[in-house]
Amino acid sequence: MKETEILIVGGGPAGLSAAIEAVKAGAKVLLIDDGLKLGGQLIKQTHKFFGSKEEYAGTRGFKIAEILLSELEKSGDRFEAITNTTVTGYYADDGVFGALTGEEKYFKVKPKKTIVATGAYERTIPVPNCDLPGVYGAGAVQTLMNVYGVKPGERALMVGAGNIGLIVSYQLAQAGVKVQAVVEAMPKIGGYWVHASKIRRIGIPIYTSHTIKEIHGKEYVEGATIVQVNERWEPVEGTEKHIEADLICLAVGLSPLIELLWQAGCEMRYIPELGGYVPVRDREMRTSHPDFYVAGDAAAIEEASTAMIEGKIAGLCAAKSLGYDIPDFEEKFNAFWEQLDSLRKGPVTEKIRQGLPKAIVGEAYRHA
């Protein structure tokens, strides 16, 4: 059995940032990630980030991962990371986690505090043949082409014109894949105009008020039929178009990965604006379970920039709860919240601003 002061589950932007703050405060951290490399979704992001300077605006995502990892290299023996390992469950009766390296090697972990920074998983859409090989999540497509240099297909259809759909369409073009079209069921493009303009300039059509009606193929994807939808989301007869594609890329949203929080008995609420079930937490990112913190997409589907700051808050506060003396705690804590508030301004984050008050309890959780 491995023992540690703070266990961080997930080595993406939230988890790595949490580790940096916790180690800085003096705590001993064990970070476990199921991927082969640390960095989570950051390592597949080739575009330059927006947001604030503190969160590396203007820097490409994979470079941000390198910066965070090089920061952690200075931690000495206070930080250990284990990759290719899935935290499989939490056993509340003795406070122990099970973890599985690869597919065969089990071990147990007993931490004093846990930060759940597990991120999210990709949603799919129910249309005929949506289970065929060639229908992939947008993040999965990024992994293939941006991390491992594999061309994910020859001709692609993108479903969803939020930021992920727009950015990944551009990245597909950069990898030499012909993007036939982007379809978006909403009457307008959901992502930033700058991303939409980039793909329009290279000639990729964006069909708003359109959805995918059917995917074609026997053993794998060979094409799809798209169709216009009316205000009631019903298909408009006679507007069907056939798109030839061997890759259907789904960018239709994400759901928080919260199984460990359920297992720990954390109070959860269904908040559609935040992506589904999320844990109720206070401003320290502490859940209703006194030893469980949360950060990043597991707390609410947002962006890497907000995930990093939430991670810092969780790391700082988890270390403080262990009794570490942090002289500039108040100053740091308030600065992190100011950064969060400023990143959550603007029309694109309106939903988040509506959802968060339902998830955050005003005062710190009063843990007996």
Next chain:
Amino acid sequence: MGGWIKEHPILSFKHGRKVKFYVDGKEYEGYEGEPIAAALHANGIKVYRRSIGLGRPRGFFCAVGKCSSCFMIVNGVPNVRVCITPLREGMRVQTQMGKGEIR
């Protein structure tokens, strides 16, 4: 279909050692330490298993070990998530039929 990206405006790919591996007995090449699924896709292999009830083709989907779509038999072990399992020299990968059987 598929293949490795040779030119990219932003990224340069540093691959590891090239190794041989086998899929249903046939020899292929991929890069050591990278996910088995990356090597499969680069070699144009998209169908990884057959579903339990209807025998439908299943392949890659989430790439983060969550969705269970990419289960294959690797060195005799069924239900291996090939999207997050690193490729090793001489690995024997098989298309999985149904649930797979633990021996």
